[in-house]
Amino acid sequence: MTQKVAVLGTGKIGEALLSGMIRAGWAPADLLVTARRAERAEELRTRYGVAPVSNAEAAKTADTLILTVKPQDMGTLLDELAPHTPAERLIISGAAGIPTSYFEQRLAEGTPVVRVMTNTPALVDEAMSVISAGTHATGEHLAHAEAVFGAVGKTLRVPETQQDAATALSGSGPAYFYFLVEAMTDAGILLGLPRDKAHDLIVQAAIGASVMLRDSGEHPVKLRENVTSPAGTTINAIRELENHGVRAALIAALEAARDRSRQLATGTG
Numbered sequence: 001m002t003q004k005v006a007v008l009g010t011g012k013i014g015e016a017l018l019s020g021m022i023r024a025g026w027a028p029a030d031l032l033v034t035a036r037r038a039e040r041a042e043e044l045r046t047r048y049g050v051a052p053v054s055n056a057e058a059a060k061t062a063d064t065l066i067l068t069v070k071p072q073d074m075g076t077l078l079d080e081l082a083p084h085t086p087a088e089r090l091i092i093s094g095a096a097g098i099p100t101s102y103f104e105q106r107l108a109e110g111t112p113v114v115r116v117m118t119n120t121p122a123l124v125d126e127a128m129s130v131i132s133a134g135t136h137a138t139g140e141h142l143a144h145a146e147a148v149f150g151a152v153g154k155t156l157r158v159p160e161t162q163q164d165a166a167t168a169l170s171g172s173g174p175a176y177f178y179f180l181v182e183a184m185t186d187a188g189i190l191l192g193l194p195r196d197k198a199h200d201l202i203v204q205a206a207i208g209a210s211v212m213l214r215d216s217g218e219h220p221v222k223l224r225e226n227v228t229s230p231a232g233t234t235i236n237a238i239r240e241l242e243n244h245g246v247r248a249a250l251i252a253a254l255e256a257a258r259d260r261s262r263q264l265a266t267g268t269g
């Protein structure tokens with residue numbers, strides 16, 4: 001049976017998913033998109049050969065609805081969808097911080113909802129997408145969400161109670177690495193390197209370290225020890241990182257991100 005999938009609110013993340021699905025073999029004829037602005041809808045039609053439809057039309061005709069509007073636009077979108085969405089539709093939400101119960105309360109009783117927290121490397125097919133089932137979502141529904149988000153990177157199933165922690169680690173995660181690159185580039189300038197060269201050195205070190213972390217099978221401690229020779233340069237740098245409490249700062253930073261995610265999810269933010 002052909003499964004029709006609609007992406008509702010096709011912005012940056014929605015478009016990354018759409019293009020990933022097409023590259024992964026979904027037929028454009030089985031994909032629908034919705035957009036708030038007519039020129040955006042036409043852009044998507046031209047770029048991907050997909051049919052732009054209204055939100056109501058998508059709800060009536062697609063088997064799976066992937067909601068990728070901003071969290072603050074979700075209430076309005078659900079008001080539009082609710083009268084047209086039968087209980088058997090699979091709802092996949094890509095919105096940060098919104099619990100599955102929010103959708104379950106606004107849609108027909110029994111509607112399966114899957115919550116996904118992805119991250120911006122979805123734009124280059126290197127996403128980490130963390131997937132949780134709502135009350136009525138089955139293993140099959142989770143597998144469907146994995147197939148969609150697997151088109152733009154890796155996926156991981158977690159209980160919904162762990163979504164705030166996952167948001168702190170992988171949702172916000174890329175920003176911590178950008179911050180480190182920015183700070184290390186500044187250090188390069190202090191050491192007398194031109195900005196562009198300092199940037200290139202640090203970015204390539206980050207890429208090299210990332211590939212080693214992913215592909216070597218070694219623990220990060222072992223990888224660091226391999227670069228840390230007795231009385232060498234690296235151990236002098238590590239001592240300064242420890243003196244300045246960088247490890248403790250990272251733990252506190254991720255805890256703060258987790259707490260903020262919790263606060264946003266309860267709507268008290």
Ligand SMILES: NC(=O)c1ccc[n+]([C@@H]2O[C@H](COP(=O)([O-])OP(=O)(O)OC[C@H]3O[C@@H](n4cnc5c(N)ncnc54)[C@H](OP(=O)(O)O)[C@@H]3O)[C@@H](O)[C@H]2O)c1
Pocket residue numbers: 008009010011012013014034035036037040055068069070071073076077094095096097117118119120171
């Ligand atoms: N970007 C990230 O870092 C990131 C990471 C993980 C998860 N997310 C989640 O992904 C979701 C999308 O983020 P994004 O960065 O892709 O945002 P975005 O680029 O602003 O995309 C959202 C799109 O939804 C459209 N829209 C809003 N209301 C609509 C409606 N009622 N009907 C149809 N279209 C509607 C917007 O139209 P306009 O163009 O007219 O505004 C916009 O094009 C968010 O919920 C966010 O929490 C984002």
